[in-house]
Amino acid sequence: MLRLRPHHILDIVRNIGHGRKMEPHPFGHDVHGITQKIIADVDQPLLLVVGADDICLPCSKLNADQMCVDVLLQCDDKPSKQEYNDALDVRVLNFLNLKEGTQLTVREYLNVVHAKLDGIEKVCTHPKEDENYRLEGLTMGLEKLGITR
Numbered sequence: 569m570l571r572l573r574p575h576h577i578l579d580i581v582r583n584i585g586h587g588r589k590m591e592p593h594p595f596g597h598d599v600h601g602i603t604q605k606i607i608a609d610v611d612q613p614l615l616l617v618v619g620a621d622d623i624c625l626p627c628s629k630l631n632a633d634q635m636c637v638d639v640l641l642q643c644d645d646k647p648s649k650q651e652y653n654d655a656l657d658v659r660v661l662n663f664l665n666l667k668e669g670t671q672l673t674v675r676e677y678l679n680v681v682h683a684k685l686d687g688i689e690k691v692c693t694h695p696k697e698d699e700n701y702r703l704e705g706l707t708m709g710l711e712k713l714g715i716t717r
């Protein structure tokens with residue numbers, strides 16, 4: 569079963585939508601590997617977590633306590649990525665009417681995302697990311713994954 573942060577899945581769908589390359593990242597995290605797994609099988613089981621997930625596990629920024637030590641460099645005050653991500657995932661779950669610890673398939677999760685697409689960019693767009701770019705990527709990514717209303 570995949571263990572993933574809700575917003576990490578949205579990041580992946582946006583990447584797929586925009587046709588971004590799936591390459592290993594210098595941090596060592598597994599966005600590229602999880603992306604390939606999702607493309608290969610959207611019907612696989614998924615556990616929604618708020619905390620370090622399967623993408624974070626191999627990342628050099630994850631410490632021994634399973635906490636992210638990275639910061640958001642694009643913000644002047646350089647907030648903790650752990651705190652930013654936790655708050656973002658709680659916001660995304662609330663927006664989607666889902667709870668932390670929910671088990672479902674990737675497709676079922678993306679079906680919920682698709683049904684709530686209107687306005688989702690207001691909830692999940694990252695600092696310095698364009699909201700329209702985010703929504704466009706999500707829309708095209710869902711289409712590429714065969715998720716339709």
Ligand code: SF4
Pocket residue numbers: 595597598620623624625627628629630635636637638649653
């Ligand atoms: S949230 Fe932190 S630990 Fe997880 S992949 Fe991103 S930088 Fe790495």
